[in-house]
Each structure stands twice: as C-alpha cells, then as structure tokens.
Amino acid sequence: MKVPPAIVGVGCTKVREHWGKSVLDLAVEACLKALEDAGNPDVDAIYLGNAASELMNEQGNLVALLADALAIEGIKVVEVRAGDASGSLALHQASIDVISGSSRTALACGVEKMTDVMIQEVERVGMLFEDARTTFHSGITIPGLCAILTKLYMERYGADYEDLVLFAVNDHRNAANNPYAQYPFSIDVKAVMSSPLVADPIRLFDTAGVGDGAAAVVLCGPNDAKRIADTPVAILASEVACSRMSLSEREDLLSIGSLRLAAKKALDKARLSLKDVDFFEVHNTTSVIGVLSLEEIGLAERGEGWKLVKEERIAVGADYPVNTMGGLKGRGHPWGATGLYQAVEAAWQLRGEAGKNQVDGAEVGLTHNMCGLGSISCVHILARWEVVA
C-alpha cells in the first residue's frame, strides 16, 4: 500500500450553546488546540467546513478571517460546503491536498454556530440543502422526512419505535463519558418515549440537538508523520460519493446509496474488510438514519440493523462499537463541525486516549458523515500508524 497521509494533531471545543463566543472564536479555539497538540508546525493550507455562516452568523468567507485570527499569513485557504457533511469534506480536501504535494501540512477545521438564530431558521436553513423545488417549498423538515422513513422502516421490517431509539440510548451512554459532549448523560427508552413529539413518531430525544462547536485536525504527508507526532493516525482512505438528493427519486426510500458506495470504496482503498474495523462513528440525525447507516456500511443485512442495536451489539465493548464518544445525538451535531468531531474522536480511540470509552486494542476506525438525507456521503478509514508502518 502507498503510505497514507496522517493526522498529527487534534482539538475541539465542547458542544453547547456558546452564547459568549462567535463562530470565528469557536473555530480559532479548535484550531489552536489542534496546532498545539501537533507541536505548532507551520501549516501550508487551511480547509474549513461550514454549512451556513452567512445565513446563521452574518459572516461569509470565514476561512480567510480564520487565517487572520491565527496570524497565519499568505497561505492557501479553502472553504467547502456540503451542509452537515462540510466537516468531513474539508478533511477529504485537505487529505488530497497533502497527497498531491501542493501542501506539506494542512489544517482541517469544521465549525457551526447554530444558536445565533431561532430554531425555525435553523430548520429553514437545513432544508436549503435538500431540493428546494420539492421539499423546501412543501414546508417539510429533516425530522419530518426522517419520520416518514421511520414509519416505513417499522412497517416493512417489523421493528417497534422503542427498538429503534435504542440507537439514541447508546449514543447517550457513550456521551456520558465525553467531556466535550453537548448531552453528557445517559437516557433510557422511557425518557425518549416521554419526551415531546417532534414529527410523529419521532420524539425530541431521538433527534440531534441544535448546538455550537468546532473541531480541527492537523494533517501531513507520511514522511513528516513521525517527525511531528509520537502517535500519528493514518488516513487509510477518504472517499466521497453522491446519490439522488430527493427521496422520491431513489430506488428505495430506505437506502442511502452514497453511503453504501463510499464505504465500499473506502474499504477497497484501504484493502480492509469490515472485520478489520474496530469501531464506527456514524451519522445519526435520528435513530432511523443511524440504523440505516449500519445496514449500508454492511454491518447488517437490509432490515436487520435494528436487531444489532436491540441486542446491544453496538455498545463499546460489544461486537461493533458505534458512536463511541456520543455520536450526533449525544456529543451533539453542529453541522459543519460534525465530520471533524468524528475524526478527532477516532484519533482519540486510535491513540488510546478515549478514557472510559476506550475500545480495547482499537487499531482501525471508520467514520461516516453525510449531507441531509444522504445526497453526499463521506467515509474515512483511520488507523494506528503502526498498522501501516
């Protein structure tokens, strides 16, 4: 295998309502932590993933301001947009930049500050990443679309809603040990079922919350990895794929083609099979999306993902540890930051720094981040450096 690029520094803010900090403040905080973690190397490029700062924070071109704030002058700066997949896409672009040789080191940051606007505006902005010609103007929201999928999944595959929401319960159990999580506490099925109805049958405790946060990683090429870091993390694969945006145009409502394709490509690229992967960070705006992700990645047959969850086989310590630091529901889901939170958390696991949630002997992790209901999916396979060295 060609020696891959590496992650040599990671950092993030806590996900919460950051009333006292601007979207730029959050990005700066995460970047400074990641840079410090890497021993403050020179960086040649900054890649920023952000979904909607113009709409939610009245500031565009955030990445140029970020370079100014970090006092890094004259370097390459690039902002990428893919709704709530923006963070992982920034990581992808940074990784191909380093592979191409255009940059020797790069900083990839994801940030979102969602609490500057009212929840109605958050929902409106979220729908701008779906097809405005159909869904946006009908007034439906992401939880509304997820409700349709949830009902169909339950009917077709015989799952109860109480079974599905165990995905959220798993997230929260893991978030309880993550000091950066927005909701660091356990919940049970009863708590989910007694929380307010958002879009029948979806309950409030089954949906990712609204929060502010930023996460960042420092990347470099293989030759610099061990020079910069004691425990570099290898990016074995970084794959992006799209699928039909409108649910109504997909062959099957309960499929996420972009994820199936990106996961397959990534495993092929890394020359690994699922058996080699020790943990999974997946995109779960609601439980049904999390369950479908298990199926599309290949951990379960179609219609069987909910059984993995019900049998607690996705817990840390079980067969397929999923969302080991809390996932979108527990850690929180600041759109453009989520993909980089996943990368930071995966790096913690692979460096043996995941505390009480450490997956024993974790050598390889897979992360999956997507835009909306899967118009774009981004899959990364990360590994302990020793696996490739």
Add this chain to the structure above:
Amino acid sequence: MKVPPAIVGVGCTKVREHWGKSVLDLAVEACLKALEDAGNPDVDAIYLGNAASELMNEQGNLVALLADALAIEGIKVVEVRAGDASGSLALHQASIDVISGSSRTALACGVEKMTDVMIQEVERVGMLFEDARTTFHSGITIPGLCAILTKLYMERYGADYEDLVLFAVNDHRNAANNPYAQYPFSIDVKAVMSSPLVADPIRLFDTAGVGDGAAAVVLCGPNDAKRIADTPVAILASEVACSRMSLSEREDLLSIGSLRLAAKKALDKARLSLKDVDFFEVHNTTSVIGVLSLEEIGLAERGEGWKLVKEERIAVGADYPVNTMGGLKGRGHPWGATGLYQAVEAAWQLRGEAGKNQVDGAEVGLTHNMCGLGSISCVHILARWEVVA
C-alpha cells in the same frame, strides 16, 4: 518539470440577465457544453464554485443537484466557497484532485445567478465576504471601498480618474468580439464619465455589472490529455494565497498581498518569468483593482500600472494583452463563475479559437481571480500542451 494536468473541454453560457433559467439550469448548460467539447468522457468528480446560492436563489447543496441533473450517479461532488473567487478555487481543487490520483477526470464548474434578488441584496451579500465586524455593519459596499482606493491611488500616484477608467474601456473593446459577453460593445472615456456616479469618484461604467452565468472545464491527468482532446491545455500552476481581509489591517491600502504572493508562487512553480506569458486575465471589479493587479503581478512598478493602461499597452496586439475576452467589466462578473470564465477564455486563446481577439502565437496565459478586495487570490498559469510535451 512534472507533467501537469490538462483542461480537455470548455463551455460557458452567455452572461446576461437569465430570467428564464434557474441557477441550476445555467450550471447544467455550461457543464454539458464542456463535457461535449471533451467528447463526453466519464467524470469522477464535480467541483462547483458558487458564492451565494442559498442567499440569492434559495437553494444550497447545488453540486449534488447538478450531479443529479447531469445524471451522473455516485461520483464525488464538492462545493467550494470563496465569494467571487469561488470559480478559480473550484478549478484549483479539481486540479489537485487529479494530481493526487483520487480522481482521473474532474469537471470544474462556476455559477452565479444574481438577478433573482434586488441590487441592494446583491450588495449586502457581497459585503458578507468582507469582515462583518467592521465593514459590513458600517454599511459600506465594495464600490464604496474601491472609491477609497481610487482616490488614494490618484492622489498618491498622480493619475486622473480618466486615466484609470481606460481599463474599463479596454475591457469593453475586447468584449465587443465575445458573443458570450454581457456587454459586447465598445465604450469611450466620455461614456464612462457621463454615466451615473456610484461611489465618488467611481462611475457606473467603471464597475462590473450584475449578471447571471456559468462556465465549466473538464480536467484530466497528463496521461489522458491527448487521448481525450486534440488540443489539451496544460495547467502549469494553480496557486492560492490569502492576505489580511480588512483593508485597515493591511500594511498598505494599495497593495494586494495575496495576488503578489500567488502570482510569484505560480510563476516559480511553472518555472517561467513574466516575459514568457502572452496574455493576462485579471480581476477588475473596478478599474483601480485592475490597475493594482497589473502592479501586483509584476507588469509594472507600484504606482505605474495606470501608465501601461494609458499607453494602450494592455490591448490585444500590444505588449501585455489583458482581459482579452472582456474581463469582469465587459464579459461580466457572475461571482462564482468568473474564475472559470477566465479559464475557458484562456483555453480559447491557447487553442487558437479566440476569433478577432486572438493573441498571435499565444502559448502561455495567466489568470487571476480574487475574493472581494483580495482576502483570497487564485492564480493559474495555462499553456498550450506543446509547451510541456
């Protein structure tokens, strides 16, 4: 020199007020033309540059819709944002993607539809790409900031406004022969001076207009270039640099550090000197920006750029042909599309297809596109394939 990637297909729409077409329609039209020009090869990735579709067209995640509309399924799709430098940044990202080997072929498209909103909203959105903490909330606009620079330039270097606006006159003379230009007619200094005042001393005919348009190119690696195209165009260099966003934080108001740096890096990368460059497509939202660009690229000393213009040394057929197909003022400036219009026009020159505006024996061209007043600059050096082969 390592053999560079190539542009093997180009296409664009006319720049105008496209009342009957959506922002997506425009992007599709440009992409289909570029793909057809390349003989409809398979593409592995689409890179889209767009400044503000969520704000001006109520549709985000345009690149996923573009893949759907082109019926290209499962490929990588990436949207980049850098205000009115978005197009050239999309080209940059596509080029490093091909160099990295992640994609074998890529489509880079830039699009903007600015006439869906009122002019006041266009100005508001434009200012979101400057620092909101200072300029945005003061109510100043891009022409307003350019007016400050124009007055300072005139005072410091002894130029008259009538001298500067010859840059716009040059643009229009070239646009007259470009069927895709928004303003395909000549103007003289008198016409500029009798047009309405926008921001003293800047006149309407000295500012890039508001228009809709899309441009696209197909890229591939060096090994595929001659297989796909008879006349591939080599991307000798693609460089991005940033500088302080706020004018007030720059060492000199009349400098564009990002451009000076990106141009120098690009020439070094291409192992060429300015003498080797046969024509220049530069970013001129107003004439003073065009004149400063000549100086930052190195065609004139500081304070001397206006003399090149006054002596008509930037005309097609003269020493340094500039904006050979009309530039931002004559061809038009649909923000996210401009960088790719420059690439398309440079390809026409290098393929000998520039019609009445053909630069005799053009072998190497330089394009410069930037965000706002230069927070980000992107410079490409393109060449006839024979120059490198």
